[in-house]
Amino acid sequence: MSIYQATASAPVNIAVIKYWGKRDTKLILPTNSSLSVTLDQDHLRSTTTSRADPSFERDQLWLNGKEDEIKPGGRLATCIAEMKRLRKETVEDKNPEEPKISDYKVHIASYNNFPTAAGLASSASGFAALVASLAYLYALPSSPSVLSAIARQGSGSACRSLFGGFVAWDMGSQPNGADSLARQVAPQSHWPEMHALICVVSDAKKGTSSTSGMQRTVETSALLQHRITHVVPERMESISNAILQKDFDTFARITMKDSNQFHAVALDTEPPIFYMNDVSRAIIALVVEYNRLSLEKGQGCKAAYTYDAGPNAVIYALKENVKEIMQLVVSYFPQKPEEFKDVLGLFGEGSLDLNAQAKVPVGFNEAVAQRFEIGAVKGLIHTRVGDGPRKLSDDEGLLAANGLPKTLV
Amino acid sequence: MSIYQATASAPVNIAVIKYWGKRDTKLILPTNSSLSVTLDQDHLRSTTTSRADPSFERDQLWLNGKEDEIKPGGRLATCIAEMKRLRKETVEDKNPEEPKISDYKVHIASYNNFPTAAGLASSASGFAALVASLAYLYALPSSPSVLSAIARQGSGSACRSLFGGFVAWDMGSQPNGADSLARQVAPQSHWPEMHALICVVSDAKKGTSSTSGMQRTVETSALLQHRITHVVPERMESISNAILQKDFDTFARITMKDSNQFHAVALDTEPPIFYMNDVSRAIIALVVEYNRLSLEKGQGCKAAYTYDAGPNAVIYALKENVKEIMQLVVSYFPQKPEEFKDVLGLFGEGSLDLNAQAKVPVGFNEAVAQRFEIGAVKGLIHTRVGDGPRKLSDDEGLLAANGLPKTLV
Structure with missing residues (x-):
């Protein structure tokens, strides 16, 4: 049988x-x-x-x-x-x-x-x-x-x-x-060079479930319809083109804008929905400042944050920049060495300082965020674009x- | 001379x-x-x-x-x-x-x-x-x-x-x-019964100035134009009528929605602008839960939060409810007795517990916010609607x- x-x-x-x-x-x-x-x-x-x-x-x-x-x-x-x-x-x-x-x-x-x-x-x-x-x-x-x-x-x-x-x-x-x-x-x-760094953020409070949250937004947000009709269609086209052309700068700008707009319509909901917390905000400040530096050098954005229905950040970046970004994140959000896994083998032994006192790129304005305690970002997962379902x-x-x-x- | x-x-x-x-x-x-x-x-x-x-x-x-x-x-x-x-x-x-x-x-x-x-x-x-x-x-x-x-x-x-x-x-x-x-x-x-409770919130970081922030929103937010054209005119009329009719419930709903929408368009700005922090969010959660209780009793909203370009909350409420709201806020955000001034003489000696362990109304879901340390809300100012300039x-x-x-x- x-x-x-x-x-x-x-x-x-x-x-x-x-x-x-x-x-x-x-x-x-x-x-x-x-x-x-x-x-x-x-x-x-x-x-x-x-x-x-x-x-x-x-x-x-x-x-x-x-x-x-x-x-x-x-x-x-x-x-x-x-x-x-x-x-x-x-x-x-x-x-x-x-x-x-x-x-x-x-x-x-x-x-x-x-x-x-x-x-x-x-x-x-x-x-x-x-x-x-x-x-x-x-x-x-x-x-x-x-x-x-x-x-x-x-x-x-x-x-x-x-x-x-x-x-x-x-x-x-x-x-x-x-x-x-x-x-x-x-x-x-x-575009296999597309990597992602997931920053797992602790939150004191359980957020609104996305299933109920999104319907409350549909029912009460005055801004959602404008997003649906006038904003998303153009962004879908622009970001598809950016992907086809491997234009990371455009990809990053649209990604960050759309994450912000999603959280904006969540906030425009009655009662308002918040998914990001002070740690999420600080990670955004780091990415904004990091990009400001690279834009100044004419290199375009090198990192793109995005947040789903929770406080975790996902930072998209090209492989060549992940190490620098990881070091930056770790400088503000120290990690326990025993819990950090160098999954993709990017870091030779000792090449990442897991408890640095703000080891940031030259010219980086350290005051854009405070330095947090161990545990504020309770884990970092480094991964990349992947394939579909496997048998x-x-x-x-x-x-x-x-x-x-x-x-x- | x-x-x-x-x-x-x-x-x-x-x-x-x-x-x-x-x-x-x-x-x-x-x-x-x-x-x-x-x-x-x-x-x-x-x-x-x-x-x-x-x-x-x-x-x-x-x-x-x-x-x-x-x-x-x-x-x-x-x-x-x-x-x-x-x-x-x-x-x-x-x-x-x-x-x-x-x-x-x-x-x-x-x-x-x-x-x-x-x-x-x-x-x-x-x-x-x-x-x-x-x-x-x-x-x-x-x-x-x-x-x-x-x-x-x-x-x-x-x-x-x-x-x-x-x-x-x-x-x-x-x-x-x-x-x-x-x-x-x-x-x-x-409507002299309109009172206000200002919760002065500590913030680690200086926010964006409103002068520069609002122009960045004008230049980059895809949602602002919709707010300007389609949302505000109707709200101006509705809240004016609510004031003329002394309809606190409608006044409160529009006030909270408009505060949220202002912060939503700030968040929809490039790079995003955040004025509220985790303490601000917690105060919102308290007001939302407090109103849920009074709505359940058919009494309409009894409190309305609003936030300007900073983390401070201003809670509008009718005089008869201020004492209960103040006690609620103080239960989550304990105050030093020597710094609390009962300006309007609402509280007899000992009638406000400045360091209560969540002294909340019956039926209030205490889990909507965590209890903060002394200093998170570093001051409370109780005031009310007033007159114009005086000679x-x-x-x-x-x-x-x-x-x-x-x-x-």
Whole structure:
């Protein structure tokens, strides 16, 4: 008897043109298009194993070893049902010899290799890995764009994690969402020098969830409509061109402007939503001053901050500048040596001073921010642009022979 | 020989519809109308004595006992020249018997009764007191609106301090600024129950000056134009009606929305401008939760926060609710008893617990903010709506017989 199982991993993505607001909350259709960089899943990833088996009594899903309820009509249920429908319509109905596994219940085990406490949105990589593993399990002929429309119904930004590189999510116009799809603007190989430094920021207070926050903005912000209609379309085009031309300066300017505008419309919400805190503000001040210096030298912006629905900063920079930027960040936000991992091997031993007293570039105005205590930035993750979902071998599967997560066995 | 001298005091005002952006930086013509509440000068005021004397060799001005240079073509010079012109045109040219004191040089001494360190904008009360004292000195027949056009050229928001009560500054449309004037919406006596609690917030970092900040917003914010054209006009009308109807709930909602939107367009500026910090955010969270409770009881909003170009909160509330709000603020931001002044005599001895462990209303969700250390809010000033500029007696004059500030003699 065959075992129907597949395992996939999928990456995190961090938007540079922000998604904030749904025009259809059930289908998850956005009020504006968005664009993101897919990050390297060698560093940050969700891994998911899906198995279909006639002996299973119900669809079940475990996240990091803990069962997550699949609520009827909920987002998980929708994605699984849509994938089964695709299996039936595009494989089984067309080729009667294919096994009718779309009727079987599925067991799904998923695992994120980054701690939830890091404050990184895991729903994007999670739903992308879910959809990718089911697509492999069901041997679907579907394109990543078709799959993106299903991942989108799990978590909007998940659709962008179906592609590597630089990815647009076109808002579309059809009421059924058929044209609200992700699309690759450029592959990872086009601009592999694009690196990212994630600054994990501590926050005393839990922020507003993005799901409820964005709808409050849609309902109450007087500025959001202007952003949607008059600002985002032009930015989508400009930043796509900047990516195609590998024009980092333009990429950086638009990225920072759009992060600021997203937080501006959040603040224009009733009651106001704040995601950035004083540490986030200080990181912005460092990047602004760092860019001021390089602009003065005619080199254009060398770093671009962006903030999602939380206080963490993601700083995009070209590989050649990451070391300098990391040293700058560490000078204001000292790190414990034992917790710092030089993942990409950029730093030879001792080449990064993890507890420097403001070791900043020549001409840098040190007064733009105060120096914080250890722990204000509780972690630094250095990564880069990466590829799309990967099919993994059965050796890497997360389900044991009995159909339960290996971690539970 | 006559002594030509007059002394006036003028109040601070705190806007509820914010002024942010000039369409003419020399004449100080704003990009949108604004509206403020004049605060009681019994508590916060600028006092100014002006003297004209043929023996004076040049126009001179002392602020808090220290000479301030009157730069040719600068804002001080403009205001003084305009006042001399008014004296000549409306008094001396029409009545040849009036002494030609518009030819004399003036000495001006000004004093703010609140410390600069409090972070309260002193330019509004300062320029209003300057203009008022010169108007008394010159015995001008001019209305406060005419004088407001001159104070406006010293500091935009100063024009609103020429009136007591609730004051609009109509942006006007004429290129020469002749119709960009302040106007009283309602006098102090219309709604004397309007109180204000100023929370003086410490900040590690000096923020962007409002003069340079607002022009950066005009030049770079994609959202500002929408605010100017589509949001402010309707809010000016609605909040004026709310004031006339003494509808605190509507007044509060618009006040908070407009404060948030002002900070949103500041954040949408390139590079972004932040005035609020984590303490400011926490005060917002307290007010939002406090209002949630009163809305639940069908009582409408009972408090309205507003923030100018700095981290200080001003909380507007009706007199009957101030005590409860003050207790709430003090529960999260403990005060040193020796520094707390019960200016309005609202609190009997021991009725306010200055170091309470979250002494909050029943049903209040204490988790909306953390409790801060002493010093995070370094002072509380309780005041209320007040009247416009006052003429003071010569006994209260700030210049000695020799024409120098008394503090210097």
